Amino acid sequence: MNSASILTAEAPNAAASAGLAPEPKVVARNVDVHYGEKHALKAVSVDIPARAVTAFIGPSGCGKSTFLRCINRMNDTISTCRVTGEITIDGQDIYDPRLDVVLLRARVGMVFQKPNPFPKTIYENVAYGPRLHGLASGKAELDEIVERSLRRASLWEEAKDRLGESGTGLSGGQQQRLCIARAIAVSPEVILMDEPCSALDPIATAKIEELIDELRTNFTIVIVTHSMQQAARVSQRTAFFHLGTLVEEGATDQIFTNPRDRRTQDYITGRFG
Amino acid sequence: MTQHTVRAYDEELGTLSSKINQMGGIAEAMLVDAVDALAKHDVTKARSVIERDAQLDSIQHDIEELAVLIIARRQPMANDLRHIMGTIRIASDIERIGDLVKNIAKRVTVIEERFLGVRSVTGIQHMTHLVLGQVKAVLDSFAQNNPDLARHVWLHDGEVDTLNNSLFRELLTYMMEDPRAITFSTHLLFIAKNIERAGDHATNIAETVFFIETGEQLSGPRPKGDSSVFAVSGKDA
Numbered sequence: 001m002n003s004a005s006i007l008t009a010e011a012p013n014a015a016a017s018a019g020l021a022p023e024p025k026v027v028a029r030n031v032d033v034h035y036g037e038k039h040a041l042k043a044v045s046v047d048i049p050a051r052a053v054t055a056f057i058g059p060s061g062c063g064k065s066t067f068l069r070c071i072n073r074m075n076d077t078i079s080t081c082r083v084t085g086e087i088t089i090d091g092q093d094i095y096d097p098r099l100d101v102v103l104l105r106a107r108v109g110m111v112f113q114k115p116n117p118f119p120k121t122i123y124e125n126v127a128y129g130p131r132l133h134g135l136a137s138g139k140a141e142l143d144e145i146v147e148r149s150l151r152r153a154s155l156w157e158e159a160k161d162r163l164g165e166s167g168t169g170l171s172g173g174q175q176q177r178l179c180i181a182r183a184i185a186v187s188p189e190v191i192l193m194d195e196p197c198s199a200l201d202p203i204a205t206a207k208i209e210e211l212i213d214e215l216r217t218n219f220t221i222v223i224v225t226h227s228m229q230q231a232a233r234v235s236q237r238t239a240f241f242h243l244g245t246l247v248e249e250g251a252t253d254q255i256f257t258n259p260r261d262r263r264t265q266d267y268i269t270g271r272f273g
Numbered sequence: 274m275t276q277h278t279v280r281a282y283d284e285e286l287g288t289l290s291s292k293i294n295q296m297g298g299i300a301e302a303m304l305v306d307a308v309d310a311l312a313k314h315d316v317t318k319a320r321s322v323i324e325r326d327a328q329l330d331s332i333q334h335d336i337e338e339l340a341v342l343i344i345a346r347r348q349p350m351a352n353d354l355r356h357i358m359g360t361i362r363i364a365s366d367i368e369r370i371g372d373l374v375k376n377i378a379k380r381v382t383v384i385e386e387r388f389l390g391v392r393s394v395t396g397i398q399h400m401t402h403l404v405l406g407q408v409k410a411v412l413d414s415f416a417q418n419n420p421d422l423a424r425h426v427w428l429h430d431g432e433v434d435t436l437n438n439s440l441f442r443e444l445l446t447y448m449m450e451d452p453r454a455i456t457f458s459t460h461l462l463f464i465a466k467n468i469e470r471a472g473d474h475a476t477n478i479a480e481t482v483f484f485i486e487t488g489e490q491l492s493g494p495r496p497k498g499d500s501s502v503f504a505v506s507g508k509d510a
Contacts, residue, residue: 229348256350258488268350270282271275 023090025050025190025220026071031085033066033075040066042244043085048190048237053212053221055235055252057228059272062241064224068192071222072108073101089190106133109183113195115175117167117182122159125167125178126150129186145185153181154211173204180211184219191215193223197230209234228268232256240264285343286353289336289360290416296332296367297412299325300374301405304471307377308401311464312394314386322378329371336364352485359485363415366474366481370408373467373474380460393447393461396440400468403433407475415482423482426475427491433472440465 024047033041041063048054056064066075073094075081087094094104106129117125126146129135136142146163150156155177159170167178176196183191193212197205212221212234225231231238232252239249240261248261259265266272277283303322310318340357343349349357407426414422444458444465483491 228350232350257354259351265351266275269353270277270279270347272278
């Protein structure tokens with residue numbers, strides 16, 4: 001089973017240590033999504049670079065979350081949803097029928113809009129995934145993974161003395177960082193974030209943004225956000241979606257100062273009707 | 274341009290632009306009057322030019338305050354952001370033009386009338402005419418969101434430089450011929466230099482307008498000084 005893992009964590013790290021320019025981590029080609037009769041996403045093709053933050057922006061219903069959910073096959077859970085086209089991670093087709101979806105979702109972690117910790121202790125929230133996937137050989141190793149994950153999520157100092165308390169007792173911002181710790185505990189390669197700060201206050205938001213900036217040295221991050229300022233602050237690449245199509249994708253600095261497409265400009269400057 | 278969803282945002286940006294136009298109008302009139310005061314040795318008119326400079330300072334102040342307020346309030350992006358940043362720069366260039374013109378007017382108030390009538394004053398009037406054309410065109414390019422017109426202004430700065438150079442030589446000769454004219458001629462030299470620098474600010478504004486409209490910097494070869502005279506006049510012809 002382990003050898004069947006078609007998404008290996010080692011490959012990109014090897015490339016990084018060899019000092020090579022990062023290959024695109026996730027490559028989408030002509031991705032179409034239908035929800036029943038509704039054509040939600042039309043021929044989306046995009047390269048998502050490794051170890052960088054890519055932001056998806058666009059008005060509600062533009063397809064950005066739908067596309068995000070294609071990357072870890074979350075749309076599989078919707079019975080009317082049909083995905084066509086090709087999405088590869090490190091060159092391997094994630095819609096290959098032989099692929100283990102559970103393993104894929106361990107490789108492609110997700111953080112949602114509302115913090116959704118398990119109704120368990122802080123420790124268990126983080127330990128759950130590694131234990132499920134058999135990543136730790138004993139208690140000591142599991143402890144180490146929990147501590148490392150909480151540290152990476154900038155939650156360790158606040159949580160180390162209350163690991164046995166319920167995760168739901170934390171503040172909203174802390175809960176979201178707990179969810180990020182939970183996502184990174186299984187050593188994913190890609191982290192998908194669907195409006196991770198929309199339920200948080202500005203200070204908690206700033207902490208998550210700081211965290212995202214630190215995490216990008218190790219992870220490929222894709223973030224959907226309604227806050228243009230957030231996209232401009234945290235991402236290196238930005239993709240603008242409108243009415244199910246990918247209108248424009250480029251360096252974040254360029255998108256927010258000098259977009260090429262009129263629709264992008266109208267959206268980011270607040271001119272959309 | 275499509276309107277913003279928030280109408281007050283459009284109004285704020287409109288106010289910024291109209292204040293630039295207002296500053297531009299004042300600076301143009303000041304330059305016309307300053308050189309007119311020189312030609313006619315009208316000290317009263319020169320003093321009125323000096324007084325009007327304060328208006329430019331005050332409007333520039335308003336523009337900066339409003340621009341900062343809009344940035345804080347709206348977090349502008351893309352062309353809006355370029356427009357606001359550009360407006361701050363243009364206001365500063367016009368304010369500098371005002372300072373230069375004010376300096377011309379001050380010189381008019383101390384100049385000795387008996388030397389007036391030399392050909393150099395005609396040269397200065399001619400330079401002023403060119404610079405006024407540049408300033409007017411560049412302000413039009415801003416008001417009309419016209420990057421091509423801005424580029425045109427940017428490319429035609431050489432004529433003013435050339436005139437300034439020939440005026441410089443002429444005044445040197447004049448000073449050698451009649452040492453009593455040295456003070457007067459030196460004032461004229463500074464006046465000519467001020468007008469030429471006002472023209473430089475017009476080209477700065479042209480660069481800013483081009484950047485606002487296109488998001489790109491103006492680049493490429495640009496005619497400068499004497500060497501440009503044939504190329505420029507050839508193009509104009």
